[in-house]
Amino acid sequence: MLATLDPTPASPSSFLAEAEAAVAHATSLGANLDRHDAFPTEAIGHLRESGLLKAPLPVALGGIGLCERDQVAALREVLFLVGRGSLALGRLYEGHVNALALMIRYGSATTRERLAGEARDGHLFGVWNTEPDPGGLSLTHDDGLRLEGAKSYASGAGHVTRPLVTARTEDGRRLMLVVPLEPGTRADTTAWRAHGMRATATGTLAFSGMRIDADAVIGAPDDYFRQPIFSCGAWRFLAVQCGGIAAVFEAHRAHLLKTGRGGDPHQRARLGAAATAVETARLFVARAATAAAGAEADPEGAVAYVNLARGAVERAGLDVIELAQRSVGLSGFLEGHPLERRVRDLATYLRQPAPDYALAQAAGHILDAPGPFHALWQNL
Ligand SMILES: Cc1cc2nc3c(=O)[nH]c(=O)nc-3n(C[C@H](O)[C@H](O)[C@H](O)COP(=O)(O)OP(=O)(O)OC[C@H]3O[C@@H](n4cnc5c(N)ncnc54)[C@H](O)[C@@H]3O)c2cc1C
Structure with a gap:
């Protein structure tokens, strides 16, 4: 229906x-x-x-x-x-x-x-921003606008028909463009033989020689990286990851119920620790979303909170995977077990750009804060 x-x-x-x-x-x-x-x-x-x-x-x-x-x-x-x-x-x-x-x-x-x-x-x-280095996307002006180079790790390659791409201009800045594509064109997903997230068609797009209309341009150069929007936008992938974390947890819980092993104190302790991690991720994501929505009031604080949340959600995801795998045991590694694909997908999707930088940025903000730590985000 x-x-x-x-x-x-x-x-x-x-x-x-x-x-x-x-x-x-x-x-x-x-x-x-x-x-x-x-x-x-x-x-x-x-x-x-x-x-x-x-x-x-x-x-x-x-x-x-x-x-x-x-x-x-x-x-x-x-x-x-x-x-x-x-x-x-x-x-x-x-x-x-x-x-x-x-x-x-x-x-x-x-x-x-x-x-x-x-x-x-x-x-x-x-949104296709990631690119090979060298070989990234650039925009040239001759008798019109023309693209040269490629994008990599672009999900929906061959299926997304209106990608927003970033392209380097002649002065080194980056411009956003929404490029019309026919399904199946310019895409190569043969290298996407991934551990998880297999059905995302994540691939490389070769744009060289493509002519672009001027109305494809979105905003001004470097708008894509404008803060606090750029870093705060990470809250959305955290919300998706949080769903994947909850799914791994549900497979863990279902296994204990099905096998009647939930009464064992070690199993209970692991399930309790995993539930704490799921809830930690949910709370961080909720506050990160609120911080991002109100970022204009405190741009640097909002970016730092979202960056802190990135580390917290990654840690929660890794913990939930480990706890589930230890509780379920070998059967959770067999194809067809509800845990197996969910763990591979989550482990793959937890890989996001520059996690060390994100945590270091948040730590720097906290170090330099004029007041006490507890006052930093008390309005969220
Ligand atoms: C399923 C999936 C779909 C995706 N789809 C898209 C998409 O549609 N569009 C898109 O633009 N991107 C997409 N990506 C790519 C994504 O945005 C990231 O670019 C990618 O996941 C980065 O992963 P990485 O682990 O290689 O990150 P990296 O940033 O390379 O991090 C790897 C490690 O290196 C460290 N590191 C990073 N930079 C440095 C440095 N300068 N010096 C030293 N250490 C460093 C990091 O802290 C980390 O420890 C997708 C990724 C996945 C997993």
Whole structure:
């Protein structure tokens, strides 16, 4: 049964109930896709039909304003739900939301109208910033705009038809562009023989020689890296990761219930420690989302909090994996066990850019704070 989001939900709880049903159905369509070269086409199709692909757009552009500041709790819950159902689908959905959020924030009125129309038409968006070094993407002007170089680790390669890419300009700055792509073009996913997150079609995109219209440009040079938005945006992938952490925990719990081993004190201690880690991640993500939504009041503080949350969620994820594997034992390493794929997906998706730098930045902020530590984020 198709669950379709009400464009004017009666209440936040009715929206979340509808979103949960839509995500559950999408996840079921994307099950059994733990294969190299797989992609959750049907699951994305359901997110599209249910309205979740256009939900991030402002109401005036046909969405339900899921990227607005006062909707941060709803967006957090949707990202958590998708991640809990499928981290691969969560990664793709988060990329789509991120691209729409950037386009809404930095695009001109005309660009917003046009790209919102394309989102309503069902195009899948993504953000492709990572690139090979050397060989990254650059933008040249001759008799128009032309792209040279490639993007790497781009999820949805061959499927995302409206990627937001960053490209180096002749003066060394980076410009955002939304590039129209036909499905299956310029993408190479043959190197994505990954431990987990196999169904994300994460690959390399060769853009050399591609001519670009001037209206592909979003915002001004280096807007993509503008703080606090750039670093604070990490809260969204943390919400997806948090869903994946909860899914590993549920497989651990289900195993103890099924095998009747939950009464053992060692098993209980591990389950309790894992539950603490899941809840720690959820609390950090909730506060990180609030910090990001209110970042204008304290930009550096918000960036530091989100960076601190990155380390906390990574630690929680690694702990939950270890505790589950020790409790379930060898059967949790067999293909087909509910834990096995979830652990591989989570371990892979926990790898995000520059984790040491993020923690060091947060530590530096805390060191230099004029007041006591407890006062740093007391308004969150
Ligand atoms: C499933 C999946 C999908 C993805 N999809 C996309 C996508 O659609 N678009 C996109 O842009 N990217 C995507 N990425 C890439 C992602 O954004 C990161 O670039 C990538 O995950 C970085 O992982 P890494 O472990 O190699 O990070 P790194 O930042 O290379 O970190 C590896 C280690 O090196 C350390 N380190 C980092 N920099 C330095 C330095 N200068 N000196 C010394 N040590 C350093 C880190 O702290 C860490 O310990 C995806 C990643 C995954 C896992």
